Amino acid sequence: MKCELCNKNDAETVFFRPTPAGGKEELYVCHACFNRERAFLQPHGIQVAAMEAPESHTLTPPAKELPGLSQLSEELLKTMRDFFGVNSTRPHPTPEECDESPECPKCGMTFREISTSHTAGCPECYSTFRDAFAEMFTEQQGKAATCTPPPPRKQKLLELNRLKQAFNEALATEDFNKAKQLKAAISALTATLEATEHQLGEDDEQLT
Amino acid sequence: MSNLHDATPEASVDTICHKLQLVFCRNLHEYPFAAKLSEGGSAEGIALRWASDLIHQFGFEKVDELSVQTDLLFAPCAHALPQKRPIDAFLLRRRLEWQGRSYFVWCELMQQDHFRFSLCLHSVEDLPILQKLQQLLLQLENCFHFAYDDQFGYLTANPDLAGAGFSIHCRAHLPGLTAHDYLEGLCNFAHAQGMTCANDLERGLPPGNLFQFTNTFALTQTPEAITASAVAFLKCVAHQEMRIRQCMKYDSPILLYESLNRMRSFCNYACLITEEEALNLLSDYWLGRSCGIIPPAKGEPYAFGHCFDNVRDDVCERELHLTDCPTDALQALPARFRDAWHERAFRLDILRALWLRPLGQLVFAGDFMKWIDLK
Ligand SMILES: [Zn+2]
Numbered sequence: 001m002k003c004e005l006c007n008k009n010d011a012e013t014v015f016f017r018p019t020p021a022g023g024k025e026e027l028y029v030c031h032a033c034f035n036r037e038r039a040f041l042q043p044h045g046i047q048v049a050a051m052e053a054p055e056s057h058t059l060t061p062p063a064k065e066l067p068g069l070s071q072l073s074e075e076l077l078k079t080m081r082d083f084f085g086v087n088s089t090r091p092h093p094t095p096e097e098c099d100e101s102p103e104c105p106k107c108g109m110t111f112r113e114i115s116t117s118h119t120a121g122c123p124e125c126y127s128t129f130r131d132a133f134a135e136m137f138t139e140q141q142g143k144a145a146t147c148t149p150p151p152p153r154k155q156k157l158l159e160l161n162r163l164k165q166a167f168n169e170a171l172a173t174e175d176f177n178k179a180k181q182l183k184a185a186i187s188a189l190t191a192t193l194e195a196t197e198h199q200l201g202e203d204d205e206q207l208t
Numbered sequence: 209m210s211n212l213h214d215a216t217p218e219a220s221v222d223t224i225c226h227k228l229q230l231v232f233c234r235n236l237h238e239y240p241f242a243a244k245l246s247e248g249g250s251a252e253g254i255a256l257r258w259a260s261d262l263i264h265q266f267g268f269e270k271v272d273e274l275s276v277q278t279d280l281l282f283a284p285c286a287h288a289l290p291q292k293r294p295i296d297a298f299l300l301r302r303r304l305e306w307q308g309r310s311y312f313v314w315c316e317l318m319q320q321d322h323f324r325f326s327l328c329l330h331s332v333e334d335l336p337i338l339q340k341l342q343q344l345l346l347q348l349e350n351c352f353h354f355a356y357d358d359q360f361g362y363l364t365a366n367p368d369l370a371g372a373g374f375s376i377h378c379r380a381h382l383p384g385l386t387a388h389d390y391l392e393g394l395c396n397f398a399h400a401q402g403m404t405c406a407n408d409l410e411r412g413l414p415p416g417n418l419f420q421f422t423n424t425f426a427l428t429q430t431p432e433a434i435t436a437s438a439v440a441f442l443k444c445v446a447h448q449e450m451r452i453r454q455c456m457k458y459d460s461p462i463l464l465y466e467s468l469n470r471m472r473s474f475c476n477y478a479c480l481i482t483e484e485e486a487l488n489l490l491s492d493y494w495l496g497r498s499c500g501i502i503p504p505a506k507g508e509p510y511a512f513g514h515c516f517d518n519v520r521d522d523v524c525e526r527e528l529h530l531t532d533c534p535t536d537a538l539q540a541l542p543a544r545f546r547d548a549w550h551e552r553a554f555r556l557d558i559l560r561a562l563w564l565r566p567l568g569q570l571v572f573a574g575d576f577m578k579w580i581d582l583k
C-alpha cells in the first residue's frame with residue numbers, strides 16, 4: 001500500500017489526523033509524511049525542524065539540531081535583548097560615552113544615532129564606525145558575516161567597459177598606436193571573462 | 209480533481225506567490241544619504257543631474273517627481289528622520305527586454321538611498337532576469353561611482369542591506385496556513401531561514417492572507433545566493449500551504465463553496481466595501497482557483513472574471529467604492545494619479561489593482577510603483 005499523503009513511498013505507519021469537525025481520520029502514511037504531519041499538529045504551530053530547506057539549497061547549516069520552538073523564541077529574545085543592550089553582558093555605549101565618541105566627519109552622525117534610527121547618514125559612516133558596525137553585524141548575523149569579505153563587485157567587467165570606452169576615444173582621436181594596445185588588452189580581458197561567464201551560467205542553472 | 213501537492217515546487221511557489229520584487233540599493237560615495245542631504249541643504253540639483261544622466265545615457269524615462277518630505281513618511285524609520293525641507297526626488301523607469309518579454313526597471317532617486325532600482329516578476333521562472341538586471345547595474349557603474357567598502361560591500365542607508373545592497377520581496381498568499389493557525393511557526397521558520405515577515409501579526413491577520421517576505425540581511429552574500437535562499441524558503445512554505453489546501457478541499461468542500469458563493473455575491477452587488485473585505489474576498493477567490501473549483505481565466509491571469517456572474521455583462525464596470533481606499537498612501541499621491549484612480553472606479557479594475565498592490569510597510573514610492581506597474 002502506498003502512503004496516502006504523498007502516494008509515492010510505501011505506507012509504514014498509521015497516523016490519526018484531526019479533522020476540522022473534531023473527529024479523527026486514520027491515514028496510512030510513510031515516515032516522512034508522518035513526521036511532517038505530526039510537526040504540523042504541534043500546538044504552537046510548525047516546528048522549525050519540520051520545514052528544513054531542500055538539501056540543494058542548504059542555507060546556513062545549523063551546527064547542532066535545530067532548536068525547538070520554545071528554545072528558539074528564548075534565543076530570539078536573547079538576541080533582541082543583546083541588540084537593544086538590555087541585560088546584556090556587553091552593553092552598548094551609554095550616552096556619556098557617546099558624547100566622547102566621534103561623530104562622522106562627513107555627516108555628523110554618532111553611532112548611537114545610527115543604531116537607534118537604523119539608518120546611516122552617509123557612506124563615510126561605515127568607515128568611521130567600522131568596528132562598531134562590524135560588531136553590530138556580528139551580533140546580528142554571526143561571525144562569518146564580518147570575517148568573510150563581501151563578494152567583490154565585478155571589477156573586471158568594469159575594467160572592460162572602461163577599456164572599450166578608451167578604445168573608442170582613441171579611434172576618434174586617430175591615436176592608432178594607443179588603440180592597438182587597448183585592443184590587445186580588451187581581447188585578453190575578454191578571454192578571462194569568458195571563463196567566468198561560464199561559471200555564471202552554471203550558477204544560473206542552480207538558481208532555477 | 210488533481211492533487212494540489214503533485215505540482216512541481218516551482219509551480220507551487222507561483223501559486224502562492226503573486227509578486228516578486230528584486231531591489232538594488234545604490235549610493236554615490238561622495239554624498240550623504242538622502243535624509244542627511246536634505247538637512248544640509250546642499251542637495252539642490254544633484255538628483256536632477258543623476259536623473260538626466262540616467263535618461264540620456266541609459267535610456268530611462270521620467271515617470272514622476274517625488275518629494276522626499278512626503279514619501280519618507282511611509283518609510284519604516286520615518287519617526288527617526290527629522291522633517292526637513294523637500295529635496296528633488298524622481299521616479300524613472302526603463303524597459304528591459306528579456307526572453308522576448310518586456311519588463312520595467314524602476315528607479316527611485318533620492319528616497320532612502322540615492323538609487324533604488326527594482327523590477328517586478330510574477331513567476332519564479334523569470335528569476336534568471338536577475339543577471340540581466342545586474343548587467344545593467346554594471347553599466348551604470350561606468351558612470352556612477354557607487355559607494356563600496358572592501359569589508360562591507362555596497363553601502364546603503366539601511367545597514368541591513370549593506371553588502372549586496374540587494375533585497376528580494378516576495379508576496380505570498382497563504383489562506384491555508386492562516387486558517388489553521390500556523391502563523392507563529394511560519395514567522396519563526398522565516399526567521400530561521402534569514403527572511404523577515406513584514407506583516408505585524410500583533411495587529412491581527414493580514415487582510416487577504418497576504419504576507420510579505422524579505423531577506424533580512426545582505427552582507428557577504430551575492431544577490432544570486434539571496435534569491436536562491438528566498439526561493440528555497442518559498443518552496444517549503446508553498447509545499448505546506450498546498451498540503452493544507454488539499455486537506456481543506458477534501459475535508460470541508462462545503463465551506464469552500466460557501467465562501468466562494470459569498471465572494472461572488474459581494475463582488476457582484478456590493479457598492480461599498482472596505483479594502484480589507486475586498487482583499488479577503490479575493491483571497492477566497494484565489495483559494496478556489498488553486499483548488500480547481502474555479503476554472504483558470506484565459507489569458508490575463510489577474511482578470512478576476514469569475515468573480516462575476518457574467519463578465520460580458522457590464523457588471524464588472526458597475527461602480528464599486530472602497531470605503532477606506534484610496535488609502536492614506538494613495539491620498540498622498542499627486543492629484544493626477546488620484547483622479548486616475550477615481551476615473552477607473554470599475555470594480556474589476558479596482559479589485560485587480562487592490563490584489564496586485566503590495567502591502568504597506570514598504571517605502572511608499574515602492575508601493576505606488578507596483579500599482580502603476582499594472583498598466
Ligand atoms: Zn508519504
Ligand SMILES: [Zn+2]
Nearest residue numbers: 104107122125
Ligand atoms: Zn556619515
